[in-house]
Amino acid sequence: MCKGTRPRIFSPTERFSQNLLTMMLAHRIRLAPTPGQCAYFARAAGTMRRVWNWALAESLHQIADQQHPNMMALKKRFNAIKYTHRDWLDNEGQPWLRTIHRDAHAQPFANLARAWSRYFKAMRESRPAYRRVFKKKGRCRDSFYVANDKLRLTGKVVVLPKVGQVVLREPLRWPGRIVSATVSREADHWFLAVLVDVPERVARLRRRGNGITGVDLGVSAAATLSNGEKIAGPRPLKAALRRLRIRDRRQSRKLKAAKDIARISGSIPKGVRLPVSANRTKGSLRLARLHARIARVRRDFLHKLTTRLCRENQMVVIEDLNVKGMLANARFARAIADVGFYEFRRQIAYKAQRYSNILALADRWYPSSKLCSSCGRRHGELGISERSWTCLHCNARHDRDVNAAVNLQRLATSALAAQSALPVASPATTLGTAVDIMLEVGGKVTLVRYEYGQQDGSGQEKNALALLRVFESIRSEER
C-alpha cells in the first residue's frame, strides 16, 4: 500500500525548495566519434566497470569484517595503488590508468557510496534492499562520467578530456549551467547525456488545453483516455520477437561452437575465457542493435503520448500502478514491459512539471475497472480477460478500459473539488507539492501540483512552507 497519507514530494523538484528557479533537464545527444575515439570510450567504460568491481569487492570485504563500507577510505587506498599495483599495470608494466581520465575511475566510488547508502536506508526501513552486483563486460551498460569542469560544449562539438574534439549530431538543446555529462554506449552508437540546470523560463512549456483526462494504461490498448479514445502502442518487442529469437539462436550456436572447440560441456567454469570469433562479435552487435531499436521505438511512442497528454490537459490522472508486482505476473509481464509503464510514469512526472500540470495518482487499490461509471456501484468480480461488461444495477454497457479512464477522471475532479475547499495557500510556489486526499467513493488520490512562481523568486520559500503547513494540517485531521 502507498505510504499512509504523508504528502509525497517528488524528487526532481526537491531542489526547488532551495529557492532556485531552475529545473534539471538531460539532453542525450548522439556522438559521431572517430574509430580512435570509440576505442578510448570503450576503454574508459571498461575502466569504470573495473574500478566499480574492485570497490564493490573491497566494500563486501569490509561488510564481512563487520564494518560499514567506507568509500572515502577505499578511494584513498585505490589512489595509493592504482599506478603501482601489478593488477593495474599493462603488459609492459606501465600504469594504464594514466591513459584514462580520472573522472572515469573516481566516479564509481561516488556511485557505489550512493548505492550503499540507499541499501542501508532500505534495510533500516525494512523495505526490500538489494545489494549492488558486479558489472560484467557485455552485460552491463557501458558508460563513464565527465565532470562539468572537464568538458566544453560549443555548437556541435564537445571537447572531452584525453579525447579532444568529438562531433555531436545536434547541438545542446538548452542554455543553462552544465551539471555533468555521461558518455554511454547503445549497441554500436555512443551518446553524450548532458545534465543541464535550465532556467525556469526556458524549462516551462505552454499548454494548449485545459482538459482533465483520466488515462487507463493497458495491454490491449496502450492508453485509453476518458473521452473514449484508445491509443494503440507500437508493441515493438512483440513485432521484433521472431527476429530476436532468430538472432539469439544464432548467437547461442556460435557460443556452442566455441565451447565445443574448448571441449567444455555445460556451463563455462569461472575464470575461463573462450576465444570470441569475428562472427560472434558481429552477431552480438546485430542482436544489440535490435534491442536498441526496440527501446527506441518504445521511447519515441511514450514521449509523443506523454507530451500530448501534458500539453492538452491541466490535469492528468493515472493509476499509481504497481509495475513491479504486475511484472511478476508471468502471463502479462512481456506485454506490460513492452508498453513501458514505468517509463511512462517517469516521463509524465517530469513533463507535468514543465507544462505546469497537476498529476493525479490514484491509489493502486482504487477499483477503477470495477466501478460503474454510470451509477457508481461496484461490479463484483471482473476477470482480466473480460473486455466489456454490463452493470447489474443500471444496465449500462461498459468498455472495460474506457470505464476505468472515466472513473479516474471522476476521481480527479472530486479530488480537485475537495482540495479547493481547503484554505488556499498562495499558488506562487515552486515546490512540486503532493497531497493525498481520501475520497468517499473509496479511494485515495495523490495530487502533485507543479507550479512556477513569480520570476524574481521573492517570497518563494515562505509560500512553499505555507503550503506544506496546509498539508500538515490535512494530515493531522486525517489521523
Ligand SMILES: [Zn+2]
Ligand atoms: Zn451502473
